[in-house]
Amino acid sequence: MTEPEPRLAVRKTYKLYLDGGFPRSESGRSYEVSTPDGQFLANAAQASRKDARDAVRAARKAVAGWSGATAYNRGQVLYRVAEVLEGRRAQFVAEVAASEGLTTAAAESRVDAAVDRWVWYAGWTDKIASVFGATNPVAGPYFDFSLPEPTGVVAVLAPQRSSLLGLVSVVAPVIAGGNTGVLLASEERPLPAITLGEVLATSDLPAGVVNVLTGRTAELAPWLASHRDVNGIDLCGAPPELATELERTAADTVKRVLRAPYGGEEPDWTTDPGTRRLTAFLEIKTVWHPMGI
């Protein structure tokens, strides 16, 4: 039997995911991504302020369609995302292992947990209103009810260490609640985020609902924190020395802020996430109507 001809692998160009498409940074910049022990992995796009603003614009454009979709439909779409995630399992295992310096077995358990987490949030979409809404027994002839609604456009600074499980744990609750998002990937471990963008692009998720930026967190985060058309921000992956300043900046537009983790330590993403990340970007609307004949 003859040896097969040596074959050169086809490498992927890692780009941004904006408004349903995969552009390079308008700035033309890129940066090297390596494994924790320094082996070259890829050149990722280094997004600019302009890319961040384009991402916000795309997310805003997608708000009406996504927040207006039925909760059942959002659940269907998010479950479809989990299916496609599962189908790409091998690729994610390889990327998580390389990005986080994990053994294949450890990476597999992270990827499995990430898929299961996504399924968990997919099932939330049509439960949110019953769990967090209310009818209010007011003292008068009125029917009065309160229901949760999405906050709008949410910027998410993805955790810097957990490249897929942590990422999924911060993105899924935002869009399960009906928000649209601008996701700033882990600066040093962005590859699973870019691949997640490819999954989202092929899962019936409308363009613009999630937009993925890669690049320098310290450069991009201030633009997202100050942007007047961003309604909320998750500071999970904020560099500790920047977190307070970002929170201060967000106050200029009364953004809803999920603070950076206490003590700068990333949470243990394998534990039950609770509903905190889900409710952080929900608004409660109360509606009154008189009762009479």
Add this chain to the structure above:
Amino acid sequence: MPTWEYAPAPEARETARLRQSYGMFVNGEFTGGSGAASLKTVNPATEEVLAEVAVADQSDVDNAVAAARRAYQTVWGPMPGRERAKYLFRIARTVQERSRELAVLESLDNGKPIKESRDVDVPLAAAHFFYYAGWADKLAYAFSGPRPTGQGLGPDPRPLGVAGQVIPWNFPLLMAAWKLAPALAAGNTCVLKPAETTPLSALVLAEICQQAELPPGVVNVLPGAGDTGAAVVAHPDVDKVAFTGSTEVGKQIQRMAAGTRKRLTLELGGKAANVVFDDAPLDQAVEGIVNGIFFNQGHVCCAGSRLLVQESVYDELLDMLKRRLGTLRLGDPLDKNTDIGAINSAAQLARIRQLTEAGEAEGALRWSPACSLPDRGFWFPPTVFTGVSQAHRIAREEIFGPVLSVLTFRTPAEAVEKANNTPYGLSAGIWTEKGSRILWMAQRLRAGVVWANTFNRFDPSSPFGGYKESGFGREGGRHGLAAYLATDEEPVR
């Protein structure tokens, strides 16, 4: 139209049991505080000085926060919920018992008509304490919370600790109740800073806490101006900050809380659209519009200050509205026939004048009914601007006065677009007989409270609060309780 004459029907001023001077309330005692500073609170209807009130400085804030911390750790935090509940029920009952006194005092200090303080502010304040009293021993039922998988029930929700609360002058007693009742029910202790121009009813509420034998330090009331409020908000031993007031100050407070572990809720300004469709019951709509913007002289964060009228009924509605405004009675807040009382302060009157002058300068048409204003005090006639464009300052900025800006629309989509064209998002109104359109509109209006075929209704069981720059967090209902509890993995200090 006949003119109706009304004989004066004033409430007795003595009912307020006004004293010449009031101390601050710290650790269960009324005290003059550590500094010599005091303020004079004025009756805005006459400009007479009502009383002299001690002003809290930094060391008073330190003392109050320390008393609140001690009370939290030794008494109020460990106390069973059913016992806390009974204190709150006592407070609710005492507010009811002293309701007439509180109503007259509120109208004297704030300038609002006695019929509003008597029928709205005071009964709602009592209702708030009554409502949250019942929650104090049922916190475990209030939220599902995170229940770690396979480990059975998670811990009960826990209080946050010491709450620093800063409230405005438009509903002085009611805002105190909105802040204190849920905080206390959840097991927190409180340091409350009433507004500079309206400290009196909160101090009587402190006296009611004494009468209820509330343990010392559980509630502390610190009169003062902005720097007292800032000292409360910035105090490192405060775990929770709750603020109601302007968006401008709210942003400063959010900035101050950045980088801390303090929980924060903000109830800020508004510029609500009140949308009238051509099939609306116009008589009711007119009453709703009047209630929406002239209730409490328009000193209401959720006031319906932008009227959006469908073009086809514009002329008819405006005629009806103007006719109705001609019947409003402006004058002595203590007169039971008065509809419109005094503007709360000279500073607020100046702001209303400045913005209405800008409205005229920008080309909107100003109209007020024939209305004579008293010679002394701070007064502003009910005012309607027509020909207002979305770019005008009177359509964009919160005036916080009896001033209505009227805009028009043709289609429901245009109404939604215009209603949402504001950085605010506190409330909105819809007037139409068509049920499906109400729900369609209610879904699209970006506002925390939507009143359909009614306006300015409040209830302790009904969550209230804003979208966008109108703030975050809710007051009222189960949601209002959440603002004072740790129900998740977020560490409490």
